[in-house]
Amino acid sequence: MGTDKSLISLGGSPLVAHALEILRGAGLSASLAGAGAGLEEFAEVVADEEPERGPLGGICAALARMSEQFAVFLPVDMPFAPSSLILYLIDRAVVTGAPVTVSSLNGGVQTFPVVLERGTLPVLKRLLDAGRGGCLTAFEAAAAQGGQRLAVIPAEILAQCGQVVDPGGLPAAFWYLNVNTPEGLGRAGAVYDWLHRVS
Numbered sequence: 001m002g003t004d005k006s007l008i009s010l011g012g013s014p015l016v017a018h019a020l021e022i023l024r025g026a027g028l029s030a031s032l033a034g035a036g037a038g039l040e041e042f043a044e045v046v047a048d049e050e051p052e053r054g055p056l057g058g059i060c061a062a063l064a065r066m067s068e069q070f071a072v073f074l075p076v077d078m079p080f081a082p083s084s085l086i087l088y089l090i091d092r093a094v095v096t097g098a099p100v101t102v103s104s105l106n107g108g109v110q111t112f113p114v115v116l117e118r119g120t121l122p123v124l125k126r127l128l129d130a131g132r133g134g135c136l137t138a139f140e141a142a143a144a145q146g147g148q149r150l151a152v153i154p155a156e157i158l159a160q161c162g163q164v165v166d167p168g169g170l171p172a173a174f175w176y177l178n179v180n181t182p183e184g185l186g187r188a189g190a191v192y193d194w195l196h197r198v199s
Contacts (some may be wrong), residue, residue: 006032006039006076008185011192015179016042018079025083026090028072034058056128056135063121070094074113077179079188081113082166085175088158089115098151100143105155110176111136119146168195 006016016032020043023030031044034057039045046065048057059073070093072086085103093101093115101115112135116124120142127138143150155172158164166175170191179188 005179008179010079010179010185010188011196014042015076015079019074019076022079022081022083023072023074023086026072026086028086031062033062033073053128056124056138059116059135060121060125060128063116063118063124066118069118070115071118072113072115075178077184078112078176079179080166080170080177080191081175082164082170084164084166085155085158086113088164089113089153092151092153093117096151098143099146099148100139101151101153102139103153103155103158105172105176107154109136109150109152110155111139114139116142170195 007014009015010018016039020030020032031046032039032042033046034048034055046058046062048061049064055075062071062073070090072090074081074086089101089103092098097117098115099117099120103110103113114135116139120139123142123145124138127141132138140150155164155175159166159172164172174191177184177188177191179185
């Protein structure tokens, strides 16, 4: 995008505000992991121990600071993930004790949102330090460390069963829309405008 995505405007609010609204809508006390400068006005910022190491660096910094057993991570560039999806993933993680809980769409595992158990930190940090900072690969390794696989919940089934309900009626495919490019921002803007015309 050529700039910090966190402050890019969507519907008159920065992407970071949309992400925080999703998390707070799930009843969570949200903070910003690995965030850039100037975001302290939105929420507490957990700085990377070693900046410029990508999303996995921010995740490791946040896990190292937390005392809770589980944490959920949502990137700022996913403005349409429903709060009820976050809640479902957290509940599933707590009930099953799975170290890594994610969702899937059309059979494809979605890296985010993700619920991570605090004990995954050593594996994630080891991979980060080894320069293997791909999040999904790291999550798979963290789950395998405990002899498990990723806990993957199909989003379509959650929607069909009414376990996850999008307040705007968006189909599950739109929950994972990323704002990574100007074209992606244009698509997100069109979805946002449609939602607010409908509501």
